[in-house]
Amino acid sequence: MKTPPADRQGAADPRHRLGGRGEELAAAFLQRRGYRLLARNYRTPWGEADLIARHRGVLVFIEVKARQSRRFGLPQEAVHPAKQEKLRRVAEHYLQAQGLSDLPVRFDVVAIRFTDRGPVIELIENAF
Numbered sequence: 300m301k302t303p304p305a306d307r308q309g310a311a312d313p314r315h316r317l318g319g320r321g322e323e324l325a326a327a328f329l330q331r332r333g334y335r336l337l338a339r340n341y342r343t344p345w346g347e348a349d350l351i352a353r354h355r356g357v358l359v360f361i362e363v364k365a366r367q368s369r370r371f372g373l374p375q376e377a378v379h380p381a382k383q384e385k386l387r388r389v390a391e392h393y394l395q396a397q398g399l400s401d402l403p404v405r406f407d408v409v410a411i412r413f414t415d416r417g418p419v420i421e422l423i424e425n426a427f
Contacts, residue, residue: 320365321365322339322349324420325361325411328420329350329352329354329409333354334354335353338393339351343389347389348360348361348362348393349363350409356403357404357405358404358405359407360393360406360407361406361407362382362386362426363408363409363411366411374411375421390404405425406426407423407424408423408426410423
């Protein structure tokens with residue numbers, strides 16, 4: 300797992316900690332549902348895919364969004380058209396680099412809300 304950058308006082312940025320915690324929860328959640336994880340935090344010049352997995356013969360690029368409150372809306376609302384386009388470019392890069400252009404592809408979003416009762420995880424298959 301990647302280490303988040305530290306701020307001036309040496310403590311990790313709370314957003315990075317929240318994102319990392321969300322990715323860990325998402326990975327475990329997806330594995331319980333039969334996803335086979337292939338990569339985490341796959342970086343390219345165009346952006347990053349949080350998770351890449353295979354699920355029922357389909358290559359799945361997964362964006363994980365986590366929120367502690369609804370102040371900025373629901374987590375999935377942060378996967379706007381510009382983010383979707385970046386993820387498409389990342390997918391093209393991965394497919395080309397891995398020689399997997401013949402596989403069907405889809406894009407899922409895992410939205411996580413941290414509540415007083417614990418995390419609420421929502422999987423949105425074929426999100427875009």
